[in-house]
Amino acid sequence: MTGREKRNLRLGLLFISPWLTGFLLMSLYPLVSSFALSFTDYSTLSKPVFIGGENYADMAVDKLFWQSIWNTAYFAAISIPLNLGIALFLAILLNFDLPGKKIFRTIYFLPSLVPMVCLAVLWQWMLNGRIGLINNALRPFTDFLNGAFGTNFMPPNWLADPAYAKLGLILAGAWGVGNMVVIFLAGLQDVPRALYEAADLDGANFWQKTRHVTLPIISPVIYFNGIMSLIGSFQVFAVPYVMTGGGEGPGRSMLFAATYIFNKTFRSLSMGYACAISLVLFLIILGLTLAATKLSERHIHYEGK
């Protein structure tokens, strides 16, 4: 290394030292420590005791653990494609050059600013089985169906019904897709106009242009939004926590992986076990991210890269 290179290395490290300290203290150490603790019996009240793979063996037969994983997977499997679909649809609508599009963009974005606790409280109210706004809107439809076909449909009791609680949560989450819409819109605005003009000359209609021009060009943005919501939805915690008053929901239908880890850490003080679960959750997220990356490699189109 020349003197200049040495000097730059020192300077570079000096400048990144806040991050480096944080990385060591708030990422690397906790990660290693979590791994080590996952092989122990540990509560903050006592010293950790090494118990080998017992936590992992317990997990395999822990019904609540499996339920929390099932609930989390169910939530993610519906909410990720739903939110991506809604956000992409709205972004395409908002990308048309219409007068007043700014106002619409603002309206669609606003809900994503709402703090999660407020969102949870508000949607608990919206989803109230008897007097909630959602069921008041649904009732005319069910009444109509019942009148026409003699059926007996009822709007669901959402958060109080194990079969519908997660769907209620998903609905509340879909209200906040505005962030994703903004990211999609930015992607759509980067699609070169010349491509659409060329497609017009070939006589392509709107759907063909969307399918063969828009989607391939913005595929990296779809991938980005998909991965971000994957990471986010596997850690879902605050909204269900508030909606259930810090509980697990009817029939434990709102017991998510992060909820279970939280309860194990701070309620039953089984911190070693909590660490083991959290590592499994990490591996699941990592595995799915890698799988999504592999799967999408063939479909992602990187402009000039």
Next chain:
Amino acid sequence: MKSDAARKTQTICLYVLLVLGAAMFLAPFLWMVSTSLKPLNETMSIPPRWIPSEFLWENYPEAIDEMRFFWRYLGNTLFLCVMTVIGTVCSSAVAAYGFSRIEWRGRDKVFILVLATMMIPFPVVMVPIYTLFKIIGWTGTFKPLWVPTFFAGAFNVFLLRQFFLTLPKELSEAARIDGCNEFQIFWHVIMPLARPAIIVVALFQFMATWNDFIGPLIYLNDQQDMTLALGLQSYQSQGGGTSWNYLMAASTLIVLPVIVLYFFCQRYFVEGIATTGGKG
């Protein structure tokens, strides 16, 4: 080529879709405000009334009284917002400078580590970090909620780095020829130019702190120490669960500052979010 009639139908269809969607996205807001102004018995009327029979503005001061420490919560939240914004802006700007404006061996490899840390789910590091703060006696204080922001979070470093990279190299070189050292270049040349990006980072951090729930939930013990978000949850779970008019009034009060902030800084919000989506 499209006829005028076809174009007109298309425009009408688009507006119908946009208006329907907008109604659905706005309805919860309107319902929140409408409920917050109703007498309690009217919140439960079927079919629902959108316009309260009388506007009970006193629901707002009453909800504040019901939450008991509302003003304390506001003070706590603002204190944390100020500290975390200072911490994030200072530390991430310095770190981002090191990742973009200085050439050093291994820089881009280390930067991959920065990106990788964004993948770590919070539950994984929760127990060791909590234990660490417990050992040094910081649980039950505000410190665990703001001190870590002085360690440059990965997301903010990424955002600022993307911006710093767009500034021409010649700026730094010219300053170097004028005899500026690296800190002077950082402070007098780059920081003033990076103002828009700094505002984005500050805004995002303000929002994150204002909205944060799990942090205060884990570290704060005393009722009086809570933040607004945690205070609202606590009020709701402790018997406020059925006074929907008060709950909605309190929610409105917590949402409103964020909305106002958005209208003042719309441009920064939109550009900031677009940058995270890979525009940089």
